[in-house]
Amino acid sequence: MPDGPPPEELHLSQRPAVTEPIPGPRSSDLLERQAASEANTVAYPLSLPVAIDSARGATIKDVDGNVFLDFSAGIGVANVGHSNPYVVEAAKEQLDAVAHTIDFPTEARLAFIDALDSIAPGTLPGNSRIAFGGPTGTNAIEASIKLAKYNTGRSGIVGFDRGYHGGTMGALSLSGWSSYKSDYTPLLPDVAHVPYPTPRDGETPDAALEATLEEVRAVVSGRASGLDEPPAGIWVEPIQGSGGVIVPPEGFLAELAEITAAHDVLLIVDEIQTGMGRTGEWFASDHAGITPDAMTVGKAIGGVGLPLSATVYREELDTWGPSAHAGTFRGHVPAMVAGTRAIEYIDEYDLLDRATRVGSYLQDRFREMQQDCPSLVDVRGRGLLIGAEFRDADGSPLPDVVESIQTRCLRRGLVVWTAGIEGHVLRLLPPLVLTDEQARVGMDIVQDVVETVTEETADGR
Ligand SMILES: Cc1ncc(COP(=O)(O)O)c(C=O)c1O
Known part of the structure; x- marks a missing residue:
């Protein structure tokens, strides 16, 4: 049972304290x-x-002494708060004992594997195998590509438009962002992309879902997208994070799981951004009640930002052999200790419920803003992964507005992030330990800034 401080006591403060100019002189120098x-x-x-000088909980201090509220958590990493002492103290003990153990067994390694298995979605607990390779989410994706190819003997891989899976050649091939890819082609062969189910031009969510599923059926049966046989697997984000916090219609993952299972195609759910409680369940797959064939995890699983990723999959797929996915850093043990502690901390302090409750509050605040801001066209998300989308009266994306909101929020002491290929979505993904007061203070800043920026835009200033 954790003896770490409760979420309310993790932070440098409940409200920001900043002095203009931002950046201050010492930040400017660095x-x-x-x-x-x-x-x-x-x-x-x-x-x-x-x-950055230091960070605690949902707060960051810069080298000039300014304190910011952090509504980005290092892009979805610091779920239990920056430098959470319950996590840090155990990671330090492990560092003192030994840091690098390649993939030799240690108590800490096996405890983490058990902890991760116990929170895995669907029927994976007790029936999973876990592969560690390099420390990044991207590396877990690479492992999953190899796993799918190896097990099916097929080469095709399928991703979704606007999906983001990482920056190396395989992960990039799966991603649906042409701007990230165009300078580095050719990437992997035999890759197809299908549209993520996003209603367009007045389409209903059901129609968007059906259109996507029709494409998926065509692709898995080898009838479309240039693949001359069914693919090895389909990679999907349960909510597209970087693509714009796009929440698919109800039933999407379950239908996808049914189709892939019927065609012996693997379903790989990328939980790198949505995992570790971010959406109010341990994994976003839990909302859909599915069991992925494989799941990739990263970002928050290293507890307080220690680099760690993993590919968790059904044990029947564990057909490959030693060093099938190799790497010097095959699971960093201090990061594993930190991950185990983070899981305990989330459990002990009901951070899944907290993510749901505080996330609803943030969404409600955006919805109130919508009354007076016509350019705030959509608010969406789940738990503490929230997107607010800005478009002009003609429907064109407004990346400049979002950039200006981000800059002005920073000057007021609030760190927010963005999303969307066009950069027109404000993305909030704070630590799950965000307090009610921090949520209120942060959203007061967002509201003020959004109102100012959208009024100025409307005035043509
Ligand atoms: C859904 C998803 N997959 C994969 C990645 C890549 O992870 P990493 O940046 O740790 O390599 C990211 C990173 O943002 C992500 O959001």
């Missing part, structure tokens, strides 16, 4: 030094120009 030395691939400080 940002300049970084720009002079690090690669052009650095991206986050371009949108959120601060240098």
Whole structure:
């Protein structure tokens, strides 16, 4: 039973404390030094120009002493809060004992495998195998591609338009973002994409779902998309996170599971962003009551941001042999200890319920804003994964509005993130330990900023 502090006591403060300008002088100095030395691939400080000193719970302190509320959790990583002491203390003990054990057994490793198995969706608990490769979510996706090809003897892989599965060649092949891919083609052969079920132009959710399922049926039977036989697997995000927090119509995952099972095609559910309680269940697959053939996890499973990912799959698929998915870092043991502790902490403090409750509050606040902001065209999400979509009167996406909201929120002491291929969705994914007061204070800032920015846009300023 955890003796860690309750969620309310994890934070630096309940409200932000910032002094303009943002970035302050010390942040500016570090940002300049970084720009002079690090690669052009650095991206986050371009949108959120601060240098971080420390972080606790749902709060971040920059090097100038400004304290921000964090509604992004390091992009869905710090689910139990930054530097949660219950997690950190055990990870430190493990570091003192040994950090690197390749894939030799340790008590900590086996405890984590048991803990992850116990929270896996559907009938996986007690019937799963877990593969560790490199520490990133992307690597878990690569492992799952190999697993599906190996078990089916087929080469085709299928993803969804606007899906995001990571940055290496296999994961990128599955992703549905052409802007990330076009400079690096050719990627993997035998890849098809089908539309995610998103109602368009007045279409009903049922019609969008049926249109998607029709495409999926065509693809799995080898009748479409240039694959000359059924694919090895279909990879799906249960909610598309980076693609714009797109929540599919009810029944989508269950129907997908039925179709793939009937055609002996594997269903791989990518829970890297939606897992570890983010949507109010341990995994978003739980909402649909399905058992994925395989599930990829990453981001929050390393407890407090220690890098760890895994591919969890039905044990019948464990047909491959030693080093079938190799890597020096095959599960980092301090990260595993942190993951076990994070699972205990989520359980002890009912963070799944909290994600549902606080998430509803955040969505309600956005819905109130919709009364006065016609450009806030949609609010959606589940638990603490929430998207607010902005479009103009003609239906064109408004990425500049979202960027301006993000910048101004930062100046007021609130870190928010974005989503959508067009960048027109404001994405909130705070730590699950966000307090009611932090939720209220943060949404007061969002509301003020959204009203100001959308009024200015309407005035043509
Ligand atoms: C759904 C999903 N899959 C895969 C990835 C890739 O994970 P990583 O960035 O840890 O490689 C991400 C990252 O955002 C993601 O959201």
